[in-house]
Amino acid sequence: MFFNFKSFIKKNFSKKKIDFNKVIKFTLKEKYTNNFGFQWYKHQKTQLDSFTGIPLSKNRFYKNTKWKIDDLKNKNVLELGSGAGRFTEILTKTNCNLFTVDSSNSIFVNFDSNFKKNNKKKVFFIQADIENLPFKSNMFDYVFCYGVIQHTKHPKKVLDILINNTKVGGKISIDFYKKRYLPNCWSTPKYFWRPFSTRININILYKIISWYIPYYLPFDTLLKKTFGKLGFVLTGFIPIPCWNYFFLDLDKKTKVEWAILDTFDALSPKYDKSFTNKDIEVMLKDIKARIKYKIFNGSNGLVLNITKF
Numbered sequence: 001m002f003f004n005f006k007s008f009i010k011k012n013f014s015k016k017k018i019d020f021n022k023v024i025k026f027t028l029k030e031k032y033t034n035n036f037g038f039q040w041y042k043h044q045k046t047q048l049d050s051f052t053g054i055p056l057s058k059n060r061f062y063k064n065t066k067w068k069i070d071d072l073k074n075k076n077v078l079e080l081g082s083g084a085g086r087f088t089e090i091l092t093k094t095n096c097n098l099f100t101v102d103s104s105n106s107i108f109v110n111f112d113s114n115f116k117k118n119n120k121k122k123v124f125f126i127q128a129d130i131e132n133l134p135f136k137s138n139m140f141d142y143v144f145c146y147g148v149i150q151h152t153k154h155p156k157k158v159l160d161i162l163i164n165n166t167k168v169g170g171k172i173s174i175d176f177y178k179k180r181y182l183p184n185c186w187s188t189p190k191y192f193w194r195p196f197s198t199r200i201n202i203n204i205l206y207k208i209i210s211w212y213i214p215y216y217l218p219f220d221t222l223l224k225k226t227f228g229k230l231g232f233v234l235t236g237f238i239p240i241p242c243w244n245y246f247f248l249d250l251d252k253k254t255k256v257e258w259a260i261l262d263t264f265d266a267l268s269p270k271y272d273k274s275f276t277n278k279d280i281e282v283m284l285k286d287i288k289a290r291i292k293y294k295i296f297n298g299s300n301g302l303v304l305n306i307t308k309f
Contacts, residue, residue, distance in 0.1 A: 005124065008076075008099070013134035020121075023111050026128040028103055032153070035268035037105030038202050040084040043261045044109050046254070047086040054249055057086040064298045065173040066305060067142065072096040075141040078165055080130055081148030085110035091144070092118040099140070101126045101133070130158055137164050143172040147300060150177045151269045156283045163287060166308045178301030179274040183236035185220075187274065190241050190266045197267035206264055213242065213259045221246040241267060280304055 006014055018024055045051040049058055062069075072094035079100040082088050088100045088110055100110060100123065111125040128134055130152060143166050145158075152158045159174070166172055180187050197205055220242045224231035235242070243262035245255055266272070277295050280302065284293065293306045 008136060008139050009134050010136055020124065022125075023107050024124060024126045026126065026132075026134050028127070028129055031103075032270040033102075033104035033151070035104075035202050035264075035270075036083060036102075036151075038206070039261060039264055039268070040104070040106035040109045042206065043257060044084055044113065046257050046261055047084065048089055048113065049086070050089060052250060052254060056248065058090050060299045061087055061090050064146075064175065064303045064305075065144065065171075067171065067173070069094050072142060076139060076167075077142045077144065078135070078140040080143070080145040080162070081151075082107065082110050083147070085114045087144065087146065088114050088123075092123055095122070096142070098123045099126060099135070100124070101128055101130070103127065103129050131161065133161060133165065135165055138167050140165050141167055141170050143170065145173070146175045149174055150273045150275070151271050153271055155273060155275075159283050160287070163291065163306065163308060166306075168308055170308050172304075172306040172308070174304045174306075175298055175300045176280065176302045176304065177272070177274040178297070179276045179279070183233055185224075185232050185235040185242065185244070188236040189239050190272075192239055193241055193267060194272060198270060202268055205268055206260075209241075209263050209267070210260050212240070213263060214256055216240055216242055217244060217256060217259055220244050275302060277302065 005018065005020070013026060016026065047057065049055050072091070073096065075096050077091060077096040077098050079088060079091060079098060082100040082102045083106050085100070088098070091098050091100070092114060101107070102110065107125055107127045115123070115125060130148065131154065143162050145162055149155050149158050162172055162174065220235055221244060223235055224244065224246060227234060241263050243259050243266060245258050248255070250258065280295055284291070290309050291306050292309065293304060295302060295304050
């Protein structure tokens with residue numbers, strides 16, 4: 001090993017026998033992320049840049065984090081909520097020491113996609129609770145957490161944990177769903193249906209979405225192309241959730257797959273919260289003296305970038 005992995009682990013976790021050629025599993029206290037394991041087994045490669053041939057994840061990563069590839073080399077990086085590994089694939093190319101974590105079984109999908117084609121001594125695939133991470137404090141130079149905090153039970157607690165795991169001088173990048181008040185296609189139908197969709201068996205919910213999306217997607221696309229920005233408002237009044245990426249340079253089949261995947265991702269999680277800038281500021285209130293931060297509009301809503309003092 002380039003460094004001692006166990007030197008990162010808290011004492012109460014350190015007795016665990018570790019096989020670095022497998023997913024490193026720690027005890028899970030609460031299993032509320034089964035839907036994510038389900039969806040990433042269904043869509044193992046859908047969002048990987050290596051599969052689409054388009055650097056969508058790479059561009060989003062560097063545009064939002066503001067990090068530079070050379071700065072990450074040989075640094076200790078913690079990726080939380082890695083899913084099927086769309087950003088793991090990007091991070092491994094920086095030659096960092098990567099600890100990629102997910103609480104769901106999607107970590108095994110990530111492992112299958114990204115373990116064999118990378119330096120096995122610098123990438124660790126870990127299954128653990130985000131609210132009960134096995135790492136000591138102040139261990140990581142960079143912490144990356146996208147598409148995660150809005151689906152946790154206690155976002156403020158998770159934010160504190162991320163900062164606690166970061167070294168002094170380290171950087172953190174987190175994204176949040178943005179709270180929207182006007183009708184729109186991204187949140188209005190979703191929050192109308194979530195009181196019902198979260199109670200449906202995930203297999204049945206997935207089948208429903210997989211059935212209607214191919215039929216509705218062309219009509220949704222027509223409205224958005226015809227009316228431009230107004231189309232995104234108009235489709236907010238139609239109570240049919242549809243995550244439509246017609247504006248991306250993807251083939252027709254992949255666009256349907258993305259629509260099914262992200263519509264399921266919106267309707268199935270147990271927790272789904274959206275935030276305003278002020279909401280994030282309130283969560284940072286007790287720790288502002290220890291950090292420098294910036295909140296701005298990003299590709300998934302809002303992005304919070306932090307440097308820890």
